[in-house]
Amino acid sequence: MESGDNSSTAELMSRYVSLELGYGVPKDGWRICLAHEFKEKRKPFQAKDVSLSNIVEHIGLGVRYLKWWYKKTQIEKKAPFIDMFRAIPLRQIYGAPLGGIGGGTITRGWRGEFCRWQLNPGMYHYKTVIANQFTVCLRRGGQTVYQQVLSVERPPTLQGWNWGYCGEYAFYHALYPRAWTVYPLPGQNVTLTCRQVSPVIPHDYQDSSLPVAVFVWDIENKNDYPLDVSIMLTMVNGSGHKDDKSGGHWNEPFHLEKAGESVSGVLLHHCTTVNPYTLCMAAREQSDREISHQTAFSPKGTCGVLWGDLIADGRLDSPTGSSPPTQKGEKVAAALAVGCPVPAQGHNDLEFSLAWDMPNITFGSREREHVRRYTRFFGTKADAAPSLSHHALTHYRLWERSIEEWQRPILQDSSLPSWYKSALFNELYFVVDGGTVWTELPEDSDVSGGLRSEDGGLPAQPAIIKEYGRFAYLEGQEYRMYNTYDVHFYASFALIMLWPKLALSLQYDIAGSVVSCDPTERLHLMSGRNSPVKVKNVVPHDIGDPDDEPWQRVNAYLIHDTADWKDLNLKFVLQVYRDFHLTQDTQYLQDMWPICQAVMESEMKFDTDGDGLIENSGYADQTYDGWTATGPSAYCGGLWLASVCVMCKMARLVNNEAAFHRFRDILDRGSAAFDKLLWNGQYYNYDSSGQDLSNSVMSDQCAGQWFLRASGLGDGQFQAFPKEKICSALKSVFDLNVMSFAGGQMGAVNGMRPEGVPDHSSVQSDEVWIGVVYGLAAIMIHEGMLEEGLRTAEGCYRTVWERLGMAFQTPEAYCEKGIYRSLAYMRPLSIWAMQLALDTSQPRDQAPKTTTTPTDQGC
Numbered sequence: 096m097e098s099g100d101n102s103s104t105a106e107l108m109s110r111y112v113s114l115e116l117g118y119g120v121p122k123d124g125w126r127i128c129l130a131h132e133f134k135e136k137r138k139p140f141q142a143k144d145v146s147l148s149n150i151v152e153h154i155g156l157g158v159r160y161l162k163w164w165y166k167k168t169q170i171e172k173k174a175p176f177i178d179m180f181r182a183i184p185l186r187q188i189y190g191a192p193l194g195g196i197g198g199g200t201i202t203r204g205w206r207g208e209f210c211r212w213q214l215n216p217g218m219y220h221y222k223t224v225i226a227n228q229f230t231v232c233l234r235r236g237g238q239t240v241y242q243q244v245l246s247v248e249r250p251p252t253l254q255g256w257n258w259g260y261c262g263e264y265a266f267y268h269a270l271y272p273r274a275w276t277v278y279p280l281p282g283q284n285v286t287l288t289c290r291q292v293s294p295v296i297p298h299d300y301q302d303s304s305l306p307v308a309v310f311v312w313d314i315e316n317k318n319d320y321p322l323d324v325s326i327m328l329t330m331v332n333g334s335g336h337k338d339d340k341s342g343g344h345w346n347e348p349f350h351l352e353k354a355g356e357s358v359s360g361v362l363l364h365h366c367t368t369v370n371p372y373t374l375c376m377a378a379r380e381q382s383d384r385e386i387s388h389q390t391a392f393s394p395k396g397t398c399g400v401l402w403g404d405l406i407a408d409g410r411l412d413s414p415t416g417s418s419p420p421t422q423k424g425e426k427v428a429a430a431l432a433v434g435c436p437v438p439a440q441g442h443n444d445l446e447f448s449l450a451w452d453m454p455n456i457t458f459g460s461r462e463r464e465h466v467r468r469y470t471r472f473f474g475t476k477a478d479a480a481p482s483l484s485h486h487a488l489t490h491y492r493l494w495e496r497s498i499e500e501w502q503r504p505i506l507q508d509s510s511l512p513s514w515y516k517s518a519l520f521n522e523l524y525f526v527v528d529g530g531t532v533w534t535e536l537p538e539d540s541d542v543s544g545g546l547r548s549e550d551g552g553l554p555a556q557p558a559i560i561k562e563y564g565r566f567a568y569l570e571g572q573e574y575r576m577y578n579t580y581d582v583h584f585y586a587s588f589a590l591i592m593l594w595p596k597l598a599l600s601l602q603y604d605i606a607g608s609v610v611s612c613d614p615t616e617r618l619h620l621m622s623g624r625n626s627p628v629k630v631k632n633v634v635p636h637d638i639g640d641p642d643d644e645p646w647q648r649v650n651a652y653l654i655h656d657t658a659d660w661k662d663l664n665l666k667f668v669l670q671v672y673r674d675f676h677l678t679q680d681t682q683y684l685q686d687m688w689p690i691c692q693a694v695m696e697s698e699m700k701f702d703t704d705g706d707g708l709i710e711n712s713g714y715a716d717q718t719y720d721g722w723t724a725t726g727p728s729a730y731c732g733g734l735w736l737a738s739v740c741v742m743c744k745m746a747r748l749v750n751n752e753a754a755f756h757r758f759r760d761i762l763d764r765g766s767a768a769f770d771k772l773l774w775n776g777q778y779y780n781y782d783s784s785g786q787d788l789s790n791s792v793m794s795d796q797c798a799g800q801w802f803l804r805a806s807g808l809g810d811g812q813f814q815a816f817p818k819e820k821i822c823s824a825l826k827s828v829f830d831l832n833v834m835s836f837a838g839g840q841m842g843a844v845n846g847m848r849p850e851g852v853p854d855h856s857s858v859q860s861d862e863v864w865i866g867v868v869y870g871l872a873a874i875m876i877h878e879g880m881l882e883e884g885l886r887t888a889e890g891c892y893r894t895v896w897e898r899l900g901m902a903f904q905t906p907e908a909y910c911e912k913g914i915y916r917s918l919a920y921m922r923p924l925s926i927w928a929m930q931l932a933l934d935t936s937q938p939r940d941q942a943p944k945t946t947t948t949p950t951d952q953g954c
Contacts, residue, residue, distance in 0.1 A: 104513075107131055107897060109745035111261045117277030118288040118313035118442070123506050123516040124270035126895055129206050129247055130262030137909070139182035140858075140916040149858060154653075159620045163653075173459070174218075176575045176640050176651050183221065183573055183918055186210075187900025190267060192524055195294045196594075197533020197566065198306030198469050199372075199453060201334075203291070205267040205902065206247055207276060212334040215370050216456050216465075217530035217641025219572050222335030225250045226394035229310075234323040234409045235285060241283055242406050245276075245875035255399025269902070271295070271521045272498065285322065285437075288313040294487070295527060296497045297593040300563055304468040304533055306452065307487040312445040316437040325385075325409040325434035326445050328376055329401075331394050332363040333429045339426050341367065346391045346429045347417035349375075351481040358448075359386045361429040366420070369461070372453035373477065376431040377484035379446055385434045387411040393426040397483035401430060409434050446491075446564060450483040456532070459642030461509030468533040468564045505930070512885065515929075517727050518892040522926050524903050526589060529921055530569035530577075530641060533597070536560050542604055544611030551689040554608050557603045559683070563596040565604060567638060567645060571907060572919035576637035576651045579603060584666040585866045588805070588931060595678050602674060602683075605667060606690045608635050608649050618657045626656045631931045632697040634663035661701055661709055664694040665734040669802040672741040675748075676806045688749050695742060695758075698735070708772070709735045727772050729779035729796035736765050736815040737799030744813050766815055774820060778827040778889040781846070783828065791854045794832040794843040795867050797824055797874050804877035805931055822954035825875055829883045833890070837911050842868040842891035844911075853911070862908035865891045868923025869929055876932035879953015888929060 106124055111128040142157070150157065159180065165177045190205040202211035209227040212220040221355040225248065233241040247262040261281060268275045272295035278287040294302045303666050314324050319756055332346060333339030343366040350359045360377030378386045387410040392401050404411050411432045421427050454470045454477055457463070466475055473479035473486075536542075536556060546552025570579035578601060590598035613629040629635055636652040639645030652891045671687045674680075702711035708727045739762045746755035772783040781791040800816050801810035810818065832843040835851040842863045846854030853861040868891045875884030894909065895901045907917035936953075 100150045106491075108266060109265050110263050113279040115277060115279040115286045117266075117268070117275055117286065118315055119290070120268050120277060120288065121270055121276045121506070123513050124268050125517045125521055125902060126266060126268045127902075128262065129260075129265040129267060129276075133187045133898070135899055137185055137899055137913065137915050139184065139918070140908075140914045141182050142179045142764055143511075144914055145858060146855075155623055156621050159618065159623060163618075163620060166349070170609060173642055174575070176579070176642070177573070184917070185899075185918065186221070188223075189903040190902060191269045191271050191291060191293070191521070192528040193291070193293055193308035193449065194451075194527060195303050195305045195307065195469070196527050196597075197262070197304055197531050199451060200469055200528045200531075201449070202528060202903065203274075203306075205269070206262070207245060208248070210227060211528075212336075213529070214372060214451060214453055215527065216333060216458060216532045217569055217575060217577065218459075219530065219643075220334055220336050224331050224333075224335040226253060226329055226331050228329050228733070229257070229289065230327040230329070230405065231278075231280070231287060232325040232327065232405050232409050232432075232434075233280070233285060234325075235320065238411065239406045241280065242402075243280070245278055245287070245289075246365055246475050250396060254398030255396045255402045257380070257402075262923075269503070269521055271524050272527075281752065283315045284398055285324075286315045286317070289316075292491050292495060293527070294494045295523070295784075296494060297501050298595075299497070300594070300596060301472055302486075302490065302494065303594070304472075305450075305483060305487070306467075306469060307448060307450040307483050309487050309491040310447040310449070311491075312447075313439050314443050314445070315433075316439065316441055318439060318507045320439050321441075322437045323409055323434060324437050324443070324445075325405065325432050326447070327405055327430055327432040328447055328449075329430045330363060330374060330376055330449075331395075332365055332421075332429070338367050340421075340424050342423035342425070343420045344427055345418050345429060348388055348390055348415065349481050351485050352486055353482075354489075356485065356489050358481070358488055359388075360431055360448075360481075360484060361388050361390060362480055363429055365689060370453055370456055371477070372451055373480045375449070375450040375452070375480035375484050376429065376447075377448045377481070377488065378431060378433045379488040383435055384445065387413045387432045387434075389430040390416070391427050392413050393430060394426055405432060434717055446488055448484045448487040450480050450487065452477060452480040452483060454479065456534075458644050459640070460644040462644050462647065464529065464539075465532070465534045465537075468535060471535060471564075493844070510932075512889070514889055514892050515885065516887070517907070518896070519926055519930060521896075521903070522905060522923050523589060523593075524917065525586075525905075525921060525924055526568065526594075528903070528919070530572060530575070532565075532567050532577075532641075532645075534565050536565055541606040542649075544607040544609065544708070546610040548686070551693070552602065553607055553686055553690075557686065559596060563600050566590075566597040566601050568780055568921060569641070570637065570921050571917045572904075573640065573917045574907075574920070575640055577641065578605070578643045579637045579652070580634055580663050580920050581636070581666060582866070582920075584670065585870050585928075587670060588927040589924040591674050591677055592927050592931060595674070599678065599680065599683055602670065602687070604646065605634060606687060608638065609633065609667070609694060613649070617653060619653055621655050624656065632693045634667045634694060661698060661731050662734055664698050665731070665738040667691070667694055668734060668738040669734065669741060669799075671807075672745055673802060674805045675745075684745065684748060688745060691742065691745065692754070695738065698738075706768040707739075707766075708732055708768040709762045726783040727769065728782040729773055730795055730798060732769050732773065733779070733796060733799030733816070734802075735799075736762065736769055737803050739765060740803060740808060740813050740815040744808060757820055762815060772819070778824040779820075788848075788854060788856050790849060792827060792831050792847045792849065794828050794845055794847075794871055796828070797821055798870065801870055801874035801877070801928070804874060805928060807935075809877075818874055822878060822880075825878060825880060825883075825954065828871065829875070829880070829887065833883075833887050836863075837890075839886070840890050841894050841909075841911065843887055859908070862893075862910055862916065863891065864908050864922065865895060865905055866907070866920070866925045869923060869926040873925070873928035873932040876936055879936070881936075884929065884932075888926070
């Protein structure tokens with residue numbers, strides 16, 4: 096494994112010509128030379144990529160979608176929650192995002208550009224703002240000897256600046272939530288290392304909510320003479336959006352002293368009608384640091400005056416007073432410079448913070464105002480940017496200490512390959528950059544769905560939501576629905592392991608929507624039928640579209656009628672027990688037990704022949720839209736049996752013997768029927784229809800067993816599947832879906848025929864779903880197939896991060912050749928299920944990490 100790790104890093108770093116490795120850059124992570132070019136350029140999946148056979152089969156859906164799309168885009172002037180005609184093109188540029196959880200994000204590219212913006216909740220703007228740059232100025236003996244924009248770009252604007260830093264003399268290294276860029280300045284014998292720090296800290300529910308980031312510049316002077324070094328940060332007031340020119344924006348310098356520490360900088364007030372905000376550049380005042388600023392400059396033309404101001408003496412003019420509001424059609428920018436002496440053969444550092452304060456937000460409908468989580472600590476008056484900056488600059492070292500303590504045991508585990516360590520931490524970017532919102536619960540909110548605790552429901556305001564707020568993240572940056580539940584099923588491992596209070600808060604929100612109903616009739620595009628938006632005792636697909644009003648109107652997804660879906664309810668039940676198992680929160684279990692009973696009762700109607708096993712009809716396997724399953728299937732049937740198994744366990748925990756015996760009987764009958772109908776001697780058939788493709792090998796056929804193992808179940812009294820059959824099925828999946836696909840180098844294809852060719856019967860059956868593959872790897876590890884699990888997951892990491900240039904935008908899916916689908920997707924957070932499996936499985940080459948180990952010996 097390690098040799099492969101080294102060869103892959105060598106490819107991404109092959110154009111790096113310096114021997115400098117930077118200051119304090121860790122060994123593990125994703126590393127790439129700024130001059131690297133990805134050879135493979137893929138295209139997004141769009142409507143034109145649907146095969147002729149699928150077009151014929153789904154012609155009605157296509158016509159209905161086209162009509163809906165036209166109405167949405169041309170009449171309502173809104174963005175569709177899924178746009179099949181205007182997919183986001185692949186830009187192989189993204190690095191680690193800035194900021195904490197739920198306060199909006201600004202993403203920097205691995206070449207240093209500020210290029211992806213999510214300040215308005217859930218709505219993305221993909222624009223590189225070329226004036227947003229760091230510039231270095233070196234002075235010796237009172238004379239400037241070198242001044243350079245630290246960017247490889249050569250833009251047609253700002254020609255008065257010195258652009259075109261040689262990318263062969265720099266590399267980027269990401270180990271989220273931190274990132275490093277190393278610049279050995281050509282010919283100067285000086286190396287700069289920029290360390291980017293965001294407050295993303297497990298089990299922290301205060302600083303992790305802050306919309307801030309810190310840049311620490313470590314300066315190594317390897318000359319025999321001292322230097323004065325200045326770093327300048329320039330920022331446009333805005334995000335490259337058309338509203339940057341709407342007029343009324345203005346800047347002002349500030350100084351804040353608190354608790355014996357002072358910070359200074361520039362505030363950029365972005366005064367839009369909807370969701371106004373303030374950007375803030377700041378630095379901490381110290382005895383040997385000089386802070387200077389330029390309150391306002393126009394980021395067009397040559398900008399030679401600003402460049403000359405810095406080159407003259409390594410500082411800026413620092414005018415007092417605020418800038419006048421911009422006129423319509425104008426943009427305004429600001430600059431902040433910090434300088435320090437660096438001794439001969441010595442080191443020094445400079446610190447910057449970037450904060451953005453948008454405390455009060457509205458979604459697309461503008462119906463009500465929401466308050467972000469960080470306002471609990473910094474207020475709602477939109478004047479918190481200086482305090483946020485002060486807090487960041489005086490606390491970031493504590494953040495780093497917490498981050499290092501969290502990551503150290505994994506990074507120091509020599510039995511784990513380096514690629515896995517990079518994947519595990521870097522995929523966490525989506526918790527922050529998934530259009531994420533984290534808000535306070537309004538005092539007048541009732542999340543119970545109208546059914547209170549005394550009637551088998553929930554409190555109007557569960558204590559965990561009151562204390563920790565509401566959390567929502569998108570299915571994907573292109574699939575714009577919050578808390579898409581069938582996908583969260585996979586991604587939820589990251590939350591429950593690292594921010595369990597947010598995971599439970601989300602579950603309470605879902606539980607409240609389960610018991611609610613919305614009888615409003617609407618057209619569902621797949622069937623062409625009108626049916627209610629939401630029926631009682633059915634888990635919603637999602638909690639809404641950020642371009643509408645999340646939490647108020649659920650089920651933005653209107654392709655299928657959610658009342659016909661089977662797996663959403665099952666996934667709710669499985670997560671309830673998994674979450675209890677990992678948190679031991681007895682109040683949560685007591686609150687959720689009656690909701691679980693209700694949703695399981697609603698599932699019983701699908702057991703049409705009374706054999707204890709639910710059946711499918713049409714598009715029943717909701718996770719795999721369009722991959723039709725008829726009769727009991729491996730996926731839904733397996734989830735059903737696992738859900739019945741955890742209901743047995745929960746019944747025992749709440750001392751409900753009647754429920755235990757009822758579900759025990761269903762489990763016994765259902766398990767027998769499942770084996771009879773689906774087991775073929777090697778693996779579980781895709782479905783039991785007996786049709787030509789019913790014996791396809793589904794990579795996710797053991798999803799039910801995966802969740803049982805993750806919940807400490809799966810054997811003894813709480814076993815749903817025979818051990819030997821799970822092992823055989825996993826070995827079949829490894830041999831066929833992994834090793835017989837793309838030379839075993841791209842993970843597991845969703846569907847594979849027994850003869851070793853992919854199942855092309857639907858759009859999704861011949862795709863690789865990265866998040867599903869990580870879940871598959873997790874169950875392999877749980878069952879003792881460690882080497883196979885790592886090999887399976889490795890293919891996805893190599894493909895996405897090293898071959899296709901999709902760092903920090905891991906898609907939902909890719910095919911063996913040509914296309915991908917849905918960039919920046921939620922499901923790959925399931926890699927944390929692999930870590931749970933590693934933590935709770937038998938030891939590898941060292942002592943076990945927990946006292947919990949399986950009772951059996953694995954496959």
